[in-house]
Amino acid sequence: MEILSKYVEIVKAATAMTTAFAVCKLLFGILNCFLGYKLLKLWVALCGFFTGFTVGIILLGQLTEKNQIIWWGSLGTGAVCGLIAYEIYLVGVFVLGWLMTVSAGFSLGRIFPASDKEKIFLLVLGAVVGIIVGVLLVKFSRPGIILLTGISGGISGGVGFFQILHWENPLYMMAAGGCLALFGILTQWKISGR
Secondary structure, three states: OHHHHHHHHHHHHHHHHHHHHHHHHHHHHHHHHHHOOOOHHHHHHHHHHHHHHHHHHHHHHHHOOOHHHHHHHHHHHHHHHHHHHHHOHHHHHHHHHHHHHHHHHHHHHHHOOOOHHHHHHHHHHHHHHHHHHHHHHHHOHHHHHHHHHHHHHHHHHHHHHHHHOOOOOHHHHHHHHHHHHHHHHHHHHHHOOO
């Protein structure tokens, strides 16, 4: 009986974590959808930080087993990469475009019922298409950034909203994401000037 009570607690904790991630996805999606161009340097710096942090964890994890060295070294690597991404703006724009495209592929994999192989294919496709998107963003920065952040934020916001409601219907998620993306793009175009 004790095992069953722990199972119920684990299920409740997993449900709470899923809801918390969905709330974060909704909030960041809405911010990105409607203010992506205005917040671009922040997003670029955060992407640089997390990319550097991840590389630091992987590399330092191979070199040492001391957790403090791994964590502090990874935080330092992330901070340096975040600063470089902030300062070298267009490199950060490329990385941001790549990461958002991979994220959109991941979100699409969550929306539609797919096998593990199909989800991996979507991630790989997102990574390859992300390179193309990154190059195009560097070439056409303002309109490209507005379109990418509007679409990516709209999809993430729509998926997050319906995950919070535990109503994971792909048609509704895509419709909500499309509407959010359209309004987000129009809003960004209006408030970004030029």
